[in-house]
Amino acid sequence: MLKYRLISAFVLIPVVIAALFLLPPMGFGIVTLVVCMLAAWEWGQLSGFTSRTQRVWLAVLCGLLLALMLFMLPAYHNDLHQPVVEISLWASLVWWMVALVLVLFYPASAATWRHSKTLRLIFGLLTIVPFFWGMVVLRAWHYTINPYSGALWLLYVMILVWGADSGAYMFGKLFGKHKLAPKVSPGKTWQGFFGGLVTAAIISWAYGQWANLEVEPATLLICSVVAALASVLGDLTESMFKREAGIKDSGHLIPGHGGILDRIDSLTAAVPVFACLLLLVFRMV
Structure with missing residues (x-):
């Protein structure tokens, strides 16, 4: 298993960096759209859809929704303060x-959504x-101004x-004694949690x-620590949904991972929260 994880990491890391720095915004947006479609396919299982056909349709509909939103904004890279973008980022905080x-x-809390596929789809x-x-x-x-500026941020x-x-x-391995969210x-552990914040x-x-x-160091620090907190929450939230679905992994697309x-899962929370704080709260444009 470790061998597959290492091989996958050595392949994926250069691919991610190449996509960040070599693709123009529209090309990068399309690649991100495909990743989101794959995520929607897997979320179908977390929502209780066991049929492969249903999950394919979820992925396709998600892709169509994102494509429609993307291509309705041909000049999005010149004006980030579009209603669809701002609403999406504020919605992420909520x-x-x-x-x-x-x-x-x-x-x-699962009693409110455990038996509702609709609610779990909305969460997705x-x-x-x-x-x-x-x-x-x-x-x-x-x-x-600088085609690589955004790549450095991401x-x-x-x-x-x-x-x-x-x-x-x-930190968790070395000092972990108290469970963060045992259920x-x-x-x-709490020790690992605080160790992660210090590292961030x-x-x-x-x-x-x-x-x-x-960016002012204080602004960067605030956005970074909150994003790190959100990343932990993203991980825990997916773990919660997987626990309810009775599965260990969301899928098997990446060998060993x-x-x-x-x-x-961590990035799904950290990226929009960081973007919302930086662009909408601190207005760094």
Whole structure:
């Protein structure tokens, strides 16, 4: 299993970096759309759809919705403050606050959505659509001035999330004693949680020094820590839905890693939350 995980990582990391820096915003948006379609396919299983045909249709409908939203905004890279984008990013903040309540009070909270496919589909839309727009708008950051500026921002968020996750794992292994959310994800501890936040703060400072992101350090730190918190919530939320669905992995598309959702669960929360804070709350445009 470890061999497959390493091989997959060595293949995927260069592909992700190449997509970030070599594709124009529209091309990157299309690639992100395909990833979201695969995520929608897997979310169908979390929503209780066991039929392959039904899940294919969910993926297709998700792709059509995102494509319609994307191609309705031909000049989106010049004006990020479009209603569909802003509404999606604000909706992500509301959804992840709701998700926090669901996780904190699980399994009692599951009584409100356990038997409703419609509610679980709505949760999926609130996870995937803002993630799509968060990826697109961050990649489009100041594109006409510097085509790589947005790529550096997205790379930063990814490094932040992966670094925080690695920090949480190491601190949890070394010092973990108190469970963070035993009814949702028994492996996570409070020691690992705080270790991940410390790691995120260090990454925020170091990357800001290296990349010259033209943002006040305090603003970057706030956005980064909140995004790191959101990444933990994204992981826990997917774990909660998988637990209810009775599955270990969301899919089997990536050898040794499970499904697409298993790889992007933290990013589905961190990316739109970070984008919303940076672009709409602190108005860094």
